[in-house]
Amino acid sequence: KEKLIIDTDPGIDDALAIYCALQDNNAEVLALTTIFGNANIDITTENTLRLLDVFERDIPVYRGAAKPLVLAPKPAPAFVHGENGFGDIPQPKATRKEESLSAAQYIVNMANQHPGEITLVPLGPLTNLALALQLDPTLATKIKKVVLMGGNLHVPGNISSVAEANIYSDPHAADMVFTAQWPVTVVGLDVTHHVISTPEYFDRLEARSPVVGKFLNDITRFYMEFYQQHLDIAGCHVHDSSAIACALYPEWFEMEQGQLRVLCDEEFRGKVLMHKEMDQFFKYDPWKGLPTQNVAVKVDHDKVLNWMESL
Numbered sequence: 001k002e003k004l005i006i007d008t009d010p011g012i013d014d015a016l017a018i019y020c021a022l023q024d025n026n027a028e029v030l031a032l033t034t035i036f037g038n039a040n041i042d043i044t045t046e047n048t049l050r051l052l053d054v055f056e057r058d059i060p061v062y063r064g065a066a067k068p069l070v071l072a073p074k075p076a077p078a079f080v081h082g083e084n085g086f087g088d089i090p091q092p093k094a095t096r097k098e099e100s101l102s103a104a105q106y107i108v109n110m111a112n113q114h115p116g117e118i119t120l121v122p123l124g125p126l127t128n129l130a131l132a133l134q135l136d137p138t139l140a141t142k143i144k145k146v147v148l149m150g151g152n153l154h155v156p157g158n159i160s161s162v163a164e165a166n167i168y169s170d171p172h173a174a175d176m177v178f179t180a181q182w183p184v185t186v187v188g189l190d191v192t193h194h195v196i197s198t199p200e201y202f203d204r205l206e207a208r209s210p211v212v213g214k215f216l217n218d219i220t221r222f223y224m225e226f227y228q229q230h231l232d233i234a235g236c237h238v239h240d241s242s243a244i245a246c247a248l249y250p251e252w253f254e255m256e257q258g259q260l261r262v263l264c265d266e267e268f269r270g271k272v273l274m275h276k277e278m279d280q281f282f283k284y285d286p287w288k289g290l291p292t293q294n295v296a297v298k299v300d301h302d303k304v305l306n307w308m309e310s311l
């Protein structure tokens with residue numbers, strides 16, 4: 001089983017992604033760590049606890065960062081996930097409680113307890129991973145891999161013409177994560193825009209599992225409307241589930257390899273740059289020594305959708 005720590009900002013597609021991870025027998029979800037993003041950290045932490053109530057699963061939840069590493073926080077885009085992060089469907093207060101340790105400290109502790117075994121799956125801004133790298137500079141050598149939802153390489157962004165929302169939200173953190181010496185797989189808009197789930201999928205989920213399926217169906221309505229109004233597609237991108245799928249079944253994805261950096265200046269904020277090894281010698285080469293990482297550029301979308309359907 002893959003030992004996963006999922007770092008999340010629920011968030012409608014986060015909710016479905018966590019459900020998929022919890023349902024898949026090839027995954028062992030050790031904990032959920034929370035991050036600001038689709039809503040503020042109080043809301044995303046509460047929503048994470050609430051999800052575990054709905055899913056009836058006892059998994060520890062660790063609260064993470066409330067704001068980006070360097071930049072001032074921006075308000076969450078409530079028109080995508082609603083003010084409450086769950087499509088403005090009112091929710092009862094979660095009965096579960098968060099742990100006292102911070103997300104970053106928990107990640108460091110687990111990496112030291114299980115060196116080489118843990119896969120980190122961030123589904124939101126990358127601040128917690130960057131903070132964990134700051135806490136323990138040797139962390140990268142003790143993590144098996146990082147498989148994250150974020151970024152865009154050959155396609156436009158979704159929060160600006162050049163950037164995807166998770167990377168945009170904390171570009172300095174993303175740059176630290178991409179340049180650390182651990183294997184990173186970026187699952188971004190190049191592939192998530194090809195994985196489209198339909199209202200019928202959510203209806204089938206509800207018919208199969210009335211409580212959990214109804215919850216996911218209800219919160220997703222809002223998200224579907226956003227997609228219909230703004231992108232004119234009869235369904236929605238389930239971005240975060242694709243990262244879970246890629247963490248467990250990388251063979252469904254085609255990767256492009258190169259060194260990665262993230263631009264942090266306001267104009268190009270969150271733009272991901274990829275560089276391929278060169279033969280030429282330069283006295284000054286800012287790419288020198290940076291690790292080669294993977295970016296998913298193609299996906300067998302039927303495999304991902306069938307997998308979701310099977311859970």
Ligand code: BDR
Nearest residue numbers: 011013014123165166239
């Ligand atoms: C990402 O941003 C959030 O809106 C989603 O939850 C996903 O993680 C897509 O750009």
Ligand code: CA
Nearest residue numbers: 011014123124
């Ligand atoms: Ca997310």
